[in-house]
Amino acid sequence: MPVKTIEWVGGQDGVARMIDQTLLPAELKYLDVKDVETMWEAIKTLRIRGAPAIGIAAAFGVYLAVRNTPGDDYAAFKAELDRAADYLGSARPTAVNLFWALRRIQNLAAAHTHEPVPAIQARILDEAKRMIDEDNTVCRAIGEFGLQTLLEQPRRTSTTERPLTVLTHCNAGGLATAQWGTALAPIYLAAERGILIHVYVDETRPLLQGARITAWELQQAGIPVTLITDNMAAAVMAQGRIDAVIVGTDRVAANGDVANKIGTLGVAILAKEFGVPFYVAAPTSSIDMQLESGDLIPIEERKAEEVTEGFGRRTAPVGVAVYNPAFDVTPHRYVTALITENGVLRPPYTEALNRLFTPTTAGM
Amino acid sequence: MPVKTIEWVGGQDGVARMIDQTLLPAELKYLDVKDVETMWEAIKTLRIRGAPAIGIAAAFGVYLAVRNTPGDDYAAFKAELDRAADYLGSARPTAVNLFWALRRIQNLAAAHTHEPVPAIQARILDEAKRMIDEDNTVCRAIGEFGLQTLLEQPRRTSTTERPLTVLTHCNAGGLATAQWGTALAPIYLAAERGILIHVYVDETRPLLQGARITAWELQQAGIPVTLITDNMAAAVMAQGRIDAVIVGTDRVAANGDVANKIGTLGVAILAKEFGVPFYVAAPTSSIDMQLESGDLIPIEERKAEEVTEGFGRRTAPVGVAVYNPAFDVTPHRYVTALITENGVLRPPYTEALNRLFTPTTAGM
Numbered sequence: 001m002p003v004k005t006i007e008w009v010g011g012q013d014g015v016a017r018m019i020d021q022t023l024l025p026a027e028l029k030y031l032d033v034k035d036v037e038t039m040w041e042a043i044k045t046l047r048i049r050g051a052p053a054i055g056i057a058a059a060f061g062v063y064l065a066v067r068n069t070p071g072d073d074y075a076a077f078k079a080e081l082d083r084a085a086d087y088l089g090s091a092r093p094t095a096v097n098l099f100w101a102l103r104r105i106q107n108l109a110a111a112h113t114h115e116p117v118p119a120i121q122a123r124i125l126d127e128a129k130r131m132i133d134e135d136n137t138v139c140r141a142i143g144e145f146g147l148q149t150l151l152e153q154p155r156r157t158s159t160t161e162r163p164l165t166v167l168t169h170c171n172a173g174g175l176a177t178a179q180w181g182t183a184l185a186p187i188y189l190a191a192e193r194g195i196l197i198h199v200y201v202d203e204t205r206p207l208l209q210g211a212r213i214t215a216w217e218l219q220q221a222g223i224p225v226t227l228i229t230d231n232m233a234a235a236v237m238a239q240g241r242i243d244a245v246i247v248g249t250d251r252v253a254a255n256g257d258v259a260n261k262i263g264t265l266g267v268a269i270l271a272k273e274f275g276v277p278f279y280v281a282a283p284t285s286s287i288d289m290q291l292e293s294g295d296l297i298p299i300e301e302r303k304a305e306e307v308t309e310g311f312g313r314r315t316a317p318v319g320v321a322v323y324n325p326a327f328d329v330t331p332h333r334y335v336t337a338l339i340t341e342n343g344v345l346r347p348p349y350t351e352a353l354n355r356l357f358t359p360t361t362a363g364m
Numbered sequence: 365m366p367v368k369t370i371e372w373v374g375g376q377d378g379v380a381r382m383i384d385q386t387l388l389p390a391e392l393k394y395l396d397v398k399d400v401e402t403m404w405e406a407i408k409t410l411r412i413r414g415a416p417a418i419g420i421a422a423a424f425g426v427y428l429a430v431r432n433t434p435g436d437d438y439a440a441f442k443a444e445l446d447r448a449a450d451y452l453g454s455a456r457p458t459a460v461n462l463f464w465a466l467r468r469i470q471n472l473a474a475a476h477t478h479e480p481v482p483a484i485q486a487r488i489l490d491e492a493k494r495m496i497d498e499d500n501t502v503c504r505a506i507g508e509f510g511l512q513t514l515l516e517q518p519r520r521t522s523t524t525e526r527p528l529t530v531l532t533h534c535n536a537g538g539l540a541t542a543q544w545g546t547a548l549a550p551i552y553l554a555a556e557r558g559i560l561i562h563v564y565v566d567e568t569r570p571l572l573q574g575a576r577i578t579a580w581e582l583q584q585a586g587i588p589v590t591l592i593t594d595n596m597a598a599a600v601m602a603q604g605r606i607d608a609v610i611v612g613t614d615r616v617a618a619n620g621d622v623a624n625k626i627g628t629l630g631v632a633i634l635a636k637e638f639g640v641p642f643y644v645a646a647p648t649s650s651i652d653m654q655l656e657s658g659d660l661i662p663i664e665e666r667k668a669e670e671v672t673e674g675f676g677r678r679t680a681p682v683g684v685a686v687y688n689p690a691f692d693v694t695p696h697r698y699v700t701a702l703i704t705e706n707g708v709l710r711p712p713y714t715e716a717l718n719r720l721f722t723p724t725t726a727g728m
Contacts, residue, residue, distance in 0.1 A: 024681075025679075025681035025682075026678065200687075203679075204595070205567070205593035205594065206593050208680075212680065215681055215684045219681050219684055224685075226686065226687050227672070227680055227684050227685065227686045227687075228671070228687050228688075229569035229626070229671055230594050230595035231569055231594035231595070231630055232626055232687065232689065233630060234630035234633060235629060235630075235663075235692040238692070262593070262599060263595025265598040265602060266598035269633065269637045270630060270634075272637075307591060307592070308591070311679065314389075315575050315576055315675060317388075317580045319583070320580075320583055320591050321588075321590045321591065322590065322591045323590050323591075323592050323596065328599040328602070
């Protein structure tokens with residue numbers, strides 16, 4: 001079983017327990033978060049990261065802020081609730097899922113203004129816990145569809161002697177979600193059923209999420225893992241070591257184009273060249289039907305020091321120009337399938353995605 | 365002009381002056397090597413690196429060992445010469461070019477046993493200096509052919525507003541040779557003629573030769589350079605920023621397959637996908653006509669710590685499996701042209717390489 005990224009421990013006076021991801025892979029330390037200020041700091045400093053996990057953390061953060069407001073003073077409760085939502089939103093102002101989670105908690109409170117404050121407080125804690133359950137359900141459904149897809153695909157005849165082997169990039173694992181991950185969910189579900197899938201992990205420069213986080217969480221769960229530098233992916237594919245690539249995504253456009261961590265596009269092109277299927281684990285929450293194509297996704301450029309001083313000491317000349325895009329866009333033609341919690345989508349994606357978001361007319 | 369990697373300063377009692385490459389890119393420090401022990405240490409600890417540069421260093425090393433042997437004692441001179449050759453060979457036992465250079469000096473001495481010792485000593489110094497001249501001649505010829513090739517190729521119409529832009533991987537620059545480099549020679553020759561070519565440099569994990577050495581030497585020579593991580597090459601090509609890729613090689617097989625630093629294969633495949641020409645600067649000394657194809661080249665695997673602790677601190681979990689091949693092989697079908705000092709070779713390479721190594725029959 002993958003480790004739990006975040007969970008609630010105890011009753012209404014309990015704590016949000018989370019792994020401090022900034023200490024990985026050197027140290028596994030759990031933080032017991034008891035107040036909203038500590039939660040803000042944890043989100044701000046990336047002790048917790050990944051869209052679903054941040055959303056859950058924010059929901060618990062709101063609960064921690066309001067759980068001690070006087071039970072007979074709705075106005076004080078409501079003021080504290082709104083203040084906490086604004087405050088938590090400021091921790092990662094560009095994290096869409098953070099605001100989605102905060103709105104969800106605010107909407108819940110707004111729908112129950114007729115109830116006593118303690119009842120609303122209890123509802124908020126329940127809602128935050130429900131977000132964990134929902135995340136687990138979505139991730140496990142992606143895991144089921146992904147595993148089925150991996151097991152059904154034709155195996156390279158030359159490689160049937162070794163375990164099924166996949167390559168992944170960055171971290172779309174349990175530590176980006178509550179527990180199961182998206183791209184790694186099929187791996188964990190397979191392990192649960194006694195099937196060990198070997199995972200090659202790109203270290204994922206510049207921030208090394210693959211080396212630091214993905215390799216660590218797979219190792220913790222007893223999954224066979226081999227770490228490579230990003231530029232080794234072509235060699236391992238050329239050697240026939242890889243049966244499939246599976247990665248996560250930050251955003252899927254209506255035509256199936258996929259934005260994900262820098263380097264994903266290169267892996268997708270190599271997979272195509274070597275006839276290796278390229279799968280994208282895409283919870284429907286990451287699909288943006290308003291976005292016609294991936295060309296419209298703005299690419300965030302990050303600071304040069306991530307490349308030139310990424311490991312604690314300078315490894316490039318002072319003053320050198322650096323291009324450091326955080327993401328790239330993989331055109332849909334390189335994507336073998338999108339694995340969602342509602343099923344496996346294959347090309348043509350415009351049609352498949354439209355069907356996914358069209359209310360069923362079965363029985364009419 | 366690119367910096368000089370190694371040169372002789374002074375007369376017969378002079379010194380071999382070289383850049384201490386282990387201090388780059390933080391510090392430019394020249395070493396004045398006056399004895400064979402210091403030269404051995406410099407080769408051993410990679411203060412000087414790159415096949416041609418190591419060969420030249422070894423030749424100067426032999427001279428430093430024998431320059432003070434008594435002028436009237438041939439036996440003592442010859443014993444010292446052989447001892448120095450064995451000793452210097454032990455500094456990098458797998459460096460083919462090191463042994464080639466040592467044999468060349470030994471053969472020279474053997475061909476002049478009838479001369480007085482001081483005359484042979486002078487010949488050895490001259491021979492070592494000649495190796496610099498020859499290296500410069502080869503590199504500049506590669507530069508000429510490479511530059512002509514770069515300037516003649518069709519430009520992407522959408523990118524004529526910006527300077528010609530190439531991408532390179534690892535270091536096949538001046539610091540791997542006496543001064544001009546192989547893959548970077550066309551860039552330096554262009555600059556000499558007032559044409560600035562913009563160079564994107566892959567940082568080249570795990571040992572970061574691109575970030576540490578290539579970016580540094582281009583910056584020193586006033587060439588516009590942009591550093592990227594290896595996994596950004598696909599994105600910069602997708603954005604139409606790259607007009608050509610040019611890399612060096614460790615070994616070219618008789619069919620045109622090319623062994624080079626890990627990551628080269630990936631760059632070659634991306635170049636093909638984006639319609640960007642992929643050029644390999646290949647001095648004829650790197651072409652091995654005994655080697656039928658690149659499949660026969662053994663791939664050296666290096667220690668895991670280069671990947672897991674490459675920057676002075678651990679960035680991956682303890683105990684994780686690592687695959688760390690030092691090289692990969694790029695099949696000839698991805699190679700647009702081989703740029704040698706004797707001309708530009710294009711497919712089919714088996715025929716082109718055979719012609720290159722067949723004595724000319726012109727005039728018969």
